[in-house]
Amino acid sequence: MDPGSGPRAVDPGCAPLAVDPVRWPDVAVVPPASWARRTATETVVGRALRGLPVRARFAGGDTLGLGGPLLEVRDPAAFHARIGAGGLVGFGESYMAGEWDAPDPVAVLTVLAEHAADLVPAPLQRLRRLWAPRHPRDERNTPDGSRSNISRHYDLSNDLFALFLDSTLTYSSAVFRGFPASWDRLPAAQHRKIDRLLDLAGVGAGTRLLEIGTGWGELALRAAARGARVTSLTLSREQRALALERVRAAGLDDRVSIELCDYREARGTYDAVVSVEMIEAVGAEFWPTYFRTLDERLAPGGRVALQAITMPHERMLASRHTFTWIHKYVFPGGLIPSTRAIEETAREHTRLGLTRRDAFGAHYAETLRLWRERFTERAADVGALGFDETFRRLWTFYLAYSEAGFRAGYLDVQQYLFTKENPGR
Template identity: 75%
Template sequence: MTTAEPRALTTRHEDADRGGHPAPATPPDASWARIALTRAVLRGALGRLPLQVRCDDGTRLGTGGPRVDLHDTDAFHRRIGVHGLVGFGESYMAGEWDAPDLVAALTVLAGHAADLIPAPLQRLRRLWALKQPDAQRNTPGGSRDNISHHYDLSNDLFAVFLDETLTYSSALFRGFPATWPTLAAAQHRKIDRLLDLAGVTEGTRLLEIGTGWGELAIRAAARGAHVTTLTLSHEQRDLALERVARAGLDDRVDIRLCDYREAEGTYDAVVSVEMIEAVGEEFWPVYFRTLDERLAPGGRAALQAITMPHDRMLAGRHTHTWIQKYIFPGGLLPSVEAVEQTVRDHTRLRVTRRDAYGAHYAETLRLWRERFTARTDDVDALGFDETFRRMWTFYLAYSEAGFRSGYLDVQHYLLTKEDLSR
């Protein structure tokens, strides 16, 4: 990882929007008072953490641990002072700070997320935190834009760091540490477990909400299921159609460019993998009612969902985050409590089983990040610049740190629908 001096930020030469709205090259203006307060809060917070923070003015902070190098402390303070944690990520994109072991440093920060900011300032969060823009609401039109922002970047980009299954969700490993050659099998193991939970066998009518690049649909169809799978990504749909055709299963798989709210019909089983994170809190009841309405009596739904602590979800659900601005517009991770309450209050479904696999996601992300980092030349050849590469590296490392610290988790849910006719 580079420790060079910060460079001017650029955009992807083909289309700046597809590059993720790169951060401004010049840090935002901030009043003396705001910078002074930010400096004091950060010095207090970083000073008590198990980190080694080395500032360009010679200041040293932290009690020891992973190293963080601030190349432009003034810009770092200005970005955070004006844009909070969004500014923290933007400062990394700008090359204003680095860490020899980025995941280790971010894991420390994630592990102390609840107490980094003093309680009095946390109570004033609504006064300083950035608000989620209305344009990112997950209405049917908004969802199409939000999904396109991420998934229509380039199929070739995702192929750079995903394994040959093109599965973009947590794998399920037999043991740790995981290795790259085991990733494809671990992805199949995860898919098979979800299909087993949903009871997918010969003749099952299966609805998949969130196609990805088609691996789950292919695997379900190979079992003899008849699959209807929904996506909002043109890029994903085009490649999924090719992959299904190559597998000789296009007579069993119907891939629709369709919002989940537009789904029709009744199915024996529903599977949805890491889809609820993109739904938005406002539409969680609609999402789960859709599962209920599409599922036949006696049917089963299997979900894979990333979750976060309930108190942190409540504290930050109206805040605009770095991930939302640059990676997943409109997204929000639910808590276990939020999932269970929404299912209970808005559907006839019942949460029958829940299993957690957070450590498996940390390993999955590590393998993706290492692959992405090792293939920088391939990313560059696709037209993505250094700022984008730093953004994507930060995204993968930031996510991995969330799972390593226990701040994030990933769940397999089994939801069942009672057959009242029996």
């Protein structure tokens, strides 16, 4: 990825942000907006901001809101044009373009997340399917689509992820002993999370373990150190290459097999299955297939430990067909499920019984804060890898947006235990 070079003017009082029009075509150019659309957007945005506990300061104009964290709109015309054309996709692209900023973006985004259900007037929400962008057909999570979707995120660069993850290279929520969390406590907190999952799944000496979603191999390493025989599946070539290096360096390659394989292609029978924050990449269309795979691969009496990000069921239903900024720039094809969707899918399509569920969303907010702060501290190193300023703003927004979701309670994270106690069903 080459550093951006294209000019992009924002507010005259600010330095312009260079945006590469080839790499970022929808950020480099402000979409055209008619006078009527721009006026309608300004009215809707103004109405929403006036009722929120924020201070939205528009260059050359008003300050709206009830008071609170500052949102600075440097280029109001571009800001409104993007939101009018693309809704929340445009809101994110406007941040990437430098048209708005905030001294504390998490605080601003937390307020927006807390009021997500009523930011858009009810009549427009009822017409969501008419105005909201739709998912591209080529991002469906078919076997080929999943490979492409996973690669677009996880194959960006192992070096990039290593810059902001801790030494365990674990890219999922940690479990801390107390708050506030600190960077030096993160590796132990990640091991605590992994050990809880392995304990839930009953993983020990001789366990045949299937892991769906390898990451960079830390869970497989920890399971193998207990004496388990691990088969781990991933669709990321970059992750697999580094995970194999780590397995060999630990002298555990006789106990760990890491396969470039879709979960639907898994074979064999296992005593336990563990899958950490993988279901979010499956897509609602394929949730039954995913859970049937867990069931089919699990031996009678076996256990499944699942870690999943979740959102409220009504919000999931309202947004499941909407193409979002996160889909476009971070996780194509993904959908965060609700606890109800997970439990209904498992009940209706498998012989798996829900035994336990534990929520720990506050821990994810702290995990994301540590990643975001580390990413910010190492911005120069990110740039040295060839990632331009637009990408760095994208990634900052993604981490802040995600953290805000957990701080607002809009998002949560769960650890599930499913058991297969009735093989005759």
